[in-house]
Amino acid sequence: MIKLLMLGDSLVEWGNWSRHLPHVVVINRGIAGEMTEELSARLMDEIDDCPGPDAVLVQSGTNNLLMGYMFFPAIFSTMMQRLHACYPGVPLILCSLMPMPAAPSHEIEQVNRQLAEVAAATENCVFLDLVEPFFEQCLPITQPGFLADNVHLSTRGYQVWAGEIERCLQGLFPDSSRS
Structure with a gap:
């Protein structure tokens, strides 16, 4: 089985990954x-622990976006380079922000363009764009991707994200066993 280190905020922490x-x-x-x-500040400890x-x-x-701090993608440039240096040959997956209703779509688009550029500039890094899958697979009334706070993921949102992660991992590890 593939061993996946997931770093992030509450969207990562609150995922029931063994289920999804x-x-x-x-x-x-x-x-x-x-x-x-804060993730960047703890990055070396996480690398040491895993x-x-x-x-x-x-x-x-x-959280940066919701607080109005639009310049955080610059932090990813050094953070992703450090990950690559510490885990040479290990594929890195940089996720886009999801199209959460709590943030203006033009801000999400701007940040995601910058994150895609960071991924493209980082060796062995894949940009996992989650916007289209959320728009295609989450319906606001019948299958919402977000909870009532318009930020955190619903079960459906986690299913969509996990499906995209699974597809990405299958592309990176085509010969790995899925049983």
């Missing part, structure tokens, strides 16, 4: 309420 990604060993290192700069993951997924920035 049953064929992946998830090391859940999400911290609710955390800003991207030697040898097969892949690393990073999802952060939601």
Whole structure:
């Protein structure tokens, strides 16, 4: 089974990953309420605590965006380079922000463009764009992707995200066993 280190905020922390990604060993290192700069500050401790993951997924920035701090994608440039240096040869997955109703769509689009640029500039890094899958697979009334706070994910939102993670991992590890 693939060992996936997941770094991020409450969206990572509150995921029931054993249910949504049953064929992946998830090391859940999400911290609710955390800003991207706080994740960057603890990054080396996380690396020390988790030697040898097969892949690393990073999802952060939601709290920054909600607080009006639009410049956090710059933090990802050095953070992703540090991850690559510490885990050479390990695929990195940088997630986009999800199209949460609590934030203006033009701000999410702007940040996601910058995150995609960071991923493209980082060796062995994949940008996992979650916007389209959420728009396609989450219906506001019958299958909402977000809870009533318009920020945190519903069960459906986690299902969509996990499906995209699974597809990404299958692309990165086509020969891995899924049983």
